[in-house]
Amino acid sequence: MLGEDILDPYGGAFKVTKGMSSRWPERVLTTPISEAAFTGIAAGMALRGARPVIEIMFGDFITLAFDQIANHITKFSMMYNGGVECPVVIRAPMGGGRGYGPTHSQSLEKHFIGIPGLNVAPISRFHDLDSFYSHFILKESRPTLIIENKKMYGQEYIGTVTEHRIFNVDLKGGPIPSVLLTPVSTGKADVCLISYSGGGDIAIDAAEELLMEHEIHTSVLILGSLSPLPLTVLEEAITDVSQVVVVEEGSRVSGIGAEIAAALMEQCFHKLRAPIQRITSGDGIIPCAADKEARFLPGPKSVIDQVLRMPGVS
């Protein structure tokens, strides 16, 4: 495990590594503020059989390691014609809502989903933590970028459940499943909201209000993988719904929603009854001020408004 300020008693900026350095002092390496270097060091370790995990303190700083990820870590295996593997696991806390402003609140995962050879996996509150992390750390042969939404650190962990609030919860696909929530009352839905990580909470709040206040049956699919996209799971989730909305915290253009929309059109155009809609953050940077940030980031209200605007719904 490598990263900045990850030793006890501090245990990392978000306390995720707390306790680890006391338990495994030789295996937890606190690094200088050198994202490019320690990402590259992890690459070297992985090339020689180790299973390194690195923490990017704020996901925003992953830009400093971009070259190591795009031109090194994800290149080695294919460039050396399968002769090597480089299964580095990169953990990156993304997302806003905490007033950290333009350089400490972004959701930059969209810049990584197009890098061949890289898994991009967003953890949610519904994923089994143990199997999620141990899969990528111990079993994967490819490098992985794990997206952790910062807000989740302060939230209650839900884990694998069969019901949540007014929804049935099903795990779909694998090895890392996506999570499908459907209204208990009907077991099916007219609108499907697709999201991941912290965006799942926005979608769930919106889906609940859409049912309770507007009688619109809405399901929520929380993806377990952004790259590769679980196409079969996506197709199943949107089958028989009249509207599909992708909810993401990042910026709009060339985002996760754009990729999902394109992929669904290729995969199952005939099943789509209306254009896929995207709910994203605004066009600009994430303000520090709480009120301005709240207006800038997507929330349940923006999802609900979008659904109500759609023709053929409600």
Place this chain on the structure above:
Amino acid sequence: MYAEGRLTGTIHTCIGQEACAVGVVTPLLDDDIIVSNHRCHGHYLARYMDIKGLVAEIMGLDSGICGGIGGSQHLYRENFYSNGIQGGMVPAALGMVLAESKKRKDSISVAFIGDGTLGQGIVYESMNIASLWSVPILFVIENNLYAQSTPISLNLAGSIADRPKSFGIEARSCGNDLEDIYATAASMTEYVRNERKPACMIINTYRLAAHSKGDDTRDFDELKHWKGNDPMLAVRTSLGPLADDLEIECRHFVDREIEGIDGSQGNHGRNSG
């Protein structure tokens, strides 16, 4: 104010490092450029004495210097720029003074970084180019012995001064004392201005408050020792009997600046020094 919900996000104060800001900024000319980092409040105040604009910015108000959008660590005004990405502003400081040099012959730029930021490769890329191209920039390294929770012993190998020197950049160190910092900064900025060459000044300082909001894991005795070396104490002593009056005057000044800043009650009586 965090507890009251009047502040959100994070903050990095310069408590204990005030002399770095005042000592370095005082000898600068109006047209000189300053780039700063996450710990930028002191640098900004030393430059513009704009308490109102800074506090409003930190509180996320429209009247803040960046409309509350930048917040505590992303400040801009005239010739002053800060950003929260460690090391990222250093090349910009080179670029700005290269552009300015085309317009006037005497402007320089100053880049503040912390000891921890010596971990960033871009700092050395910038030092190399600054020396190679004779860029009139003063690198100011505020060595407060820590980067967030990490002591310098786990962050930095070798000597700080040898780094700039290995690029052929003039380097000098000074202590956490206003007179010392000012004298060093005055002569080094003069060197940079006249010789049109880079230089590097290393200030051996210490932060007396937490890294950001409240995360402090440092040794209590060490902290106590450095509290005795608070540069504000030395300033107080040198002012003699004037100190008390001046402090009262400063507090009034601050109170006036922030009175009713967000439309709520003023801050009278709060510790704003």
